[in-house]
Amino acid sequence: MTTCPEVDVVIIGAGVIGLACAASLAGRGASVVVLEREGQTCTGVTSRNSQVVHAGIYNPVGSLKSLLCVEGRHDLVERCQRWNVPYQKVGKLIVASEAADQSRLEELFERGRANGVEGLRCLEASQVQAMEPQLHAAAAIESPETGIVDAVAYARSFWTEAEQAGAVMALCSEVIRIEAHPHGYQVVARNSESEESGVLAAAVVNAAGLDADEMAAKLGIDVDDAGYRLHRCKGDYFSLAPGSPLQLAHLIYPLPEVAGLGIHATLDFDGRLRFGPDTEYVDRTHFNVDPAKAEVFSSAIARYLPEVEPSWLVPDYAGVRPKLAGPGEAFRDFVIQEESARGFPGFVNLIGIESPGLTAATAIARRVSQSLSYA
Ligand SMILES: Cc1cc2nc3c(=O)[nH]c(=O)nc-3n(C[C@H](O)[C@H](O)[C@H](O)COP(=O)(O)OP(=O)(O)OC[C@H]3O[C@@H](n4cnc5c(N)ncnc54)[C@H](O)[C@@H]3O)c2cc1C
Incomplete structure (x- = not known):
């Protein structure tokens, strides 16, 4: 059993959020491994949405959904120009x-x-x-200010950037176990041949989209108690x-x-x-x-x-x-939570990243990097 972390950060999930986190963290000098269950990136929520760049009108003032939407939109417009990603400010x-x-x-x-x-x-x-x-x-x-963007091209631009900064991707790698370890977390994934392999990471970012609550549960968090049930x-x-x-x-x-x-x-x-x-x-x-x-x-x-x-x-x-809100329930904000308070330092849960998550992706990634002290 390895006792030193092999990498600084494991990111679970290669949708726009995981990939934006990978670019942000790798760009700040972290060694990053992305584990993705599917055989390619962006097959989840990232490829099945309205592709609208939201202005930030709808959500409660001061909520993460509002703040990060406006911040992320500014980044997105600038990034689409720089990375040649199709974007149109249609209004x-x-x-x-x-x-x-x-x-x-x-x-x-x-x-x-x-x-x-x-x-x-x-x-x-x-x-x-x-x-x-x-x-x-x-x-x-x-x-x-409302526009449209090619969501998958936008998401994949983050992977190009992350890879250039040394990040590594393991496709067909479904995370099945997460074990807290004195030096971080042992994240165990299963490949398409049902073979298991583990990576020891100092920190973990859970960007598993629709399965993010399940990942938090694998760590040992009571998702109902925490309010993380999706x-x-x-x-x-x-x-x-x-x-x-x-x-x-x-x-x-x-x-x-x-x-x-x-x-x-x-x-x-x-x-x-x-x-x-x-x-x-x-x-x-x-x-x-x-x-x-x-x-x-x-x-x-x-x-x-x-x-x-x-x-x-x-x-x-x-x-x-x-x-996060069930039928008829009140507004719930994005959960962007570094879990030291629950006894899991360096583990960041991203839960309930529904709309405007695409627009807010860079801003979410920036928060994640800050919470792991890669600012
Ligand atoms: C109908 C709809 C319309 C929307 N419209 C807009 C819009 O117009 N504008 C906007 O800003 N936002 C919109 N959104 C929100 C936006 O699409 C999401 O916030 C964003 O795509 C979430 O990305 P993600 O990376 O969190 O999730 P995903 O893209 O789902 O990525 C999660 C990844 O984790 C992987 N994964 C899951 N479990 C495991 C595991 N055990 N091991 C390894 N990998 C795993 C999955 O395979 C997947 O690739 C919309 C969403 C929906 C559903």
Whole structure:
């Protein structure tokens, strides 16, 4: 048995968060090994989302979700230029369909301003009409800083950077045990031939996305007691059938719901429209999109795009959110926790990294590096 740490940091999970942490830590001189269960990077939540660069409007003022979204967005814009990652600042409109919704819109506007989001404007119906003729709105908020990004290209840019700084990746390496050790942690992974191997690390970053609660449990943390239990909340997407007579220049969002942002309209880099995600708590991860949901989607979309027909909607893909809040429960923030207080120094749990995790990735990674004293 080795007694000295073989590496400074093991990172569990090669999604955008694990890879951003790898780049940050390796860039600050740490020796880093990333363990990823799948045969390639970014097959998890990172490849199944809206690819929206959020401005930072929605979450409570002072929450990590707000602070790190704004900070991460600034980094993202600069990084996409430097690393040639597809990014477009398309802007978005948040729509109040009825006059009765205007007070909620105003609250959101004030919250966005308090969160430090730049350039927000309140628009009257006529101004919205001039910008988006097919949209039905009593009023709207314009968020010019909202954009779209190629999420996987963005995530993989971190790996290029981490690798250049000496980080090592082990794919097909599913972490099955984590043992606290006098000099750190023995992290044991199983490969596709069911062979086990361990690496002794001074510190561990748990960036396992939907399985992050399971990793914390493997360390010996009581996840229910700690409030780390994750709920899987599926979101389906439908795309607009080719030839359907709808055209938008901005991302369009209704007023947010309790568990999600409402079925919104996003654009890809070719200007194609996609609608979603909805919210459905599920017991297991799966990505089937039920074509019968076209009716429900169509009536939600019709509140702001009255012309839409169910036959214009084609099932596309689905993603699953790692949510700390269960059905109907109140807001929960990101957990970014160095676990010294629970007797696990140098172990950092990243739990409940749902939206806006993609936008916030660099800022989350910076917090992780600081908590491990790689500042
Ligand atoms: C429907 C949906 C829409 C979203 N839209 C947006 C958006 O528009 N903008 C935005 O900013 N954010 C958005 N998000 C949030 C964003 O996608 C996530 O915050 C981000 O991708 C999380 O990345 P991650 O690295 O934590 O997780 P993942 O990408 O899931 O990475 C975790 C990795 O850990 C690996 N892993 C798990 N268990 C083990 C194990 N035992 N051993 C080894 N490896 C393991 C997995 O294989 C996976 O590769 C959205 C999320 C969803 C679900």
